[in-house]
Amino acid sequence: MDRVIKKKKWTTKKILTIAGIAGIIALLAASYYFTSGGAKLNVDTERITISEVTKGPFQVTIPVNGVVMPISTIYLDAMEGGRVEEKYVEDGAIMKKGDPIMRLSNTDLELSLVNQETSVYNLLTQMQIARNNAVQNTTTKLNQMTDVENDLKEAERVYNLDKRLYEQKVIGSQEFQQAKNKYNYYLEKKKLTEQLLEQDSISTKQQLAQAGQSYQGSQNALAVMRQKVGDLIVRAPVDGQLTSLDAEIGQNKNKGERLGQIDVLSGFKVRVDIDEHYISQVYNGLEGKFTFANKDYKLIIKKVYTQVTNGRFQVDMAFEGDVPQGIRRGQTLQILLALSDETQAVLVPKGGFYQQTGGNWIFLVSPDGKMATRKDIQLGRQNTDYYEVLGGLKPGDKVVTSSYDNYTNMQELVLEKK
Template sequence: MDKVIEKKKFNRKTIIIMVAAIVFIALVAYGYRLSLNKVYRVEADKITLSKVEYGDFEDVVLLNASVVPLTSVIVSSSEGGTVAQIFTENGSFVKEGTPLLRIANPNALASYTSSETSITEQINQLRKVRLDLEQNQRVMLQDMMDIDNKLRSATRKFKADSILFERKVITREEFTMSSQDYDYYKGRKSLLQQAIKQENQSRGMQLQQIESSIGRMNESLELIRQNIENMTIKAPVSGRLSSYDPVIGKSYSANEMLGKIDVLQGYKLQAGVDEYYINRVKEGQSAHCEFDGQTYKLKVNKVIPEVTAGQFQVEMVFDGKAPENLRRGLSMQTKLTLSDNSKSLLLSQGQFFQSTGGNWVFVEKDGKATKRNVKIGRKNYLYYEVLEGLQKGENVVTSSYDLFNQYDMLEITK
């Protein structure tokens, strides 16, 4: 009996055609995917890959601090002018009151001299008025003495004539004359007493005003003389003179800095801090530095929040023993501690941050790097703190993204 042979559904030719079609579709799909994702080819030695680590995040800022005196006093002139004489040099140790230089200003000097002469004349005039008042007082007192004397005589005669008139020894006319003289001098004395009282009150007010005016004028004279004397600039405190470079004939404006005097009472550190940390740096925070192989503790004494060229300034003082042999201008690397250490995912610092702001990174796997959104927290001088988007052991491109920050994928070639 014949056996029916079933016909195969797929022969070799059909299978080859199907495989070719699948490969073609895969290539088309890959090409389409590449068209959607912009790819940049980069050589491996042109980028830096950093591995995400897990460890202690040291919340510190590395600063390049300069040694400055604890106290510096600015030397300036209250009057502008040109340098006429120089008495000392930069770097010299000076005592308070030591002459440093002399400023010449002929116009100001002439003005001061004229004002001094005018005020002196006014003072002399007021003193003359005071003498006139005193002279007038003496005249009135002399008049009072004269009236008193005449009144006493008139009183004696009036009393005597009163007795004689009662006894009819003298006439009424003689008694009337005695009575009139007595009343006259008594009235004169009363009027003079009132005049003296009013004069004393007026003189007292005038003398008080005169003394007050003379006092103010003397103060003005003293100020003028002080301004003339201030043309010779003197050291306001004892210390070492710095930033001092006058030249004969050089002009200075009023209150312009001529130099500084460093008061030799110790030193502090001053450093510029990136404005990124402006809300995290506070007074009282601790820091430390190394000098001659020893570590010294510091604390933030002052924060100056004004930002210049992307930095603000901090001042740090030594917390305890300070190094010996410090001097102005020494540079010391300092670590400023912002908070305690904590366990975190760590990503090495790199220039990628300037391009992405820490919002995304390229994560590498099997020779390809793709974009991934991340969240970066704090940073120190070595690492960024990774809050979201990365896992321990992943490789991240941390070098600059300037050439390919508009691409979605990197193909890393060797």
């Protein structure tokens, strides 16, 4: 007799099929949960940094390095080329204006000086001879003038006498006419002699003036030549410290070659290197500050060098107020340079979160401190300590400012203290 076999409702195949479908549904749900913005992550509060948003004074600043330099530097260049014969001081010596530093020798220059001196002496001798000749010539003409005047007086006397005798019919017209002609002759001769004497005086003055000018020019040339020879002794142009001396005995130096420098010790300035990114924001009058021996000091930009080299440009800063005691040339200072005026702003402390978010969002901690939710924000300027908050946060809010390396896909952080 046949027996009815009951059909099983839950076969192995059916169970496996249902389990597979349920797994797929769970996977899809989990995927939707994590990609739809609802992802959560438990985080130990000891491994993150929570900071408070505040409102206070804000100023755009950048850290820069500066090197202490003398207030001014005078470079020593060889005025004339020559061989180093003597060194009177060594590098680092404190100098007074006019103190000798080294002596050079230049045979050609010294020979030119001797030739110039000889030329001046010869010219002086020639000028003295010319002056003597002019005096003798003038004396001769004065003697001639005296003779002419004497002859004129005698001719005038005879003429006046013969004139009276002629009027009295004592002498004839022939004798009177001879006396008259002789008188007129000496009268004209006197005028001519006076003209010659005047022309000779003018000519003598011109010759002496030209000789004097020539002699003065030679004297000036001699003075210049002596100055050139004198420049072979290199002297300190100002009071200061001799540095970067580059000369050894026996070494040849060309004209214009750098020999060293004198650092004026009356004060210091700071030469600062700045990234070219800030060149449009840097100008004279900007202030900076630094700490030296646990005390704060101020600097102010006095000169901007706009030439960019290797992506950087330089500025000179002067001390504003007190100068640190014990500061030395070549010392490096870490300066905080202000690029803006101080204003009131909402501030969030700087942290590693910015590298992952670009300042577009941040984890905002709930008032009870148990959760941190992703929050869109807007940041503006920054300095070494803070970002300026333009929107999304208010003073008193607490945010996670540490790195978000493992949280970029999270929507919420569950804060736990383990």
